[in-house]
Amino acid sequence: MLAALTAAGAPSTPAEVRERISADLAYTTVMTTLVRLHEKGLLARERDGRAHRYWVADAAEVAAARMRQALEASDRRDAVLARFVGDLPPEDVPVLERLLRDAERRG
Template identity: 50%
Template sequence: MTDEDRRARRRGQGELEAQVLAALRNAAGPVTAGWVRERIGGALAYTTVVTILSRLHAKESVSRERAGRSFVWTPADEAGLAALRMRKVLDGEPDRGAVLASFVTALSPDDERLLRALLDGAEDCAEGRASDRADAETGD
């Protein structure tokens, strides 16, 4: 397949976003859109790469930081992306309880223990914050 054939081939949905994310994950740190464009190759316009990065930013898949007149970009962490996808699925369903119950019953015993430990830790943190607020209000 020639380069021209590859360019003429229509990309699958999300293919460019996946390529951009892969390039960002291979970067040593924050990078410019121009750097991303060079790494993914092809005949993509700079503005196309910026558009893809902006869409990924809107999806919270990447973060950006001002660097002069433009931005440098970094990928979100994998765990954060997975959690974001899970929240979006949960938010899109009318019966959140049923979704969560289905999720929990499908967990392996090890994952269930881990989830219980995480929930217990979160509960302890919430109780500590509530206690701190009560102490502050009473002056203790």
């Protein structure tokens, strides 16, 4: 399915993905698989009427989704963030500081 989405070159509905893959899968199977890949952060999506259009997430989207999952899964968000910040290379610290200031200004 990831190959079909990549080859499409544009966000696709489950029905469009189903048409592109050679396997004889039910629509609900394709839809469930796309939803699960989205939940894992591998796909991004947007609503299109009653359906969603999916596309392969870029590296930044995947990393952000995994960070959100780690934060949501922990009862010690401070520990997760401290570990992340502690593992940053020194050249990334000013970038993170700037992004935090920008986020604080936006509210």
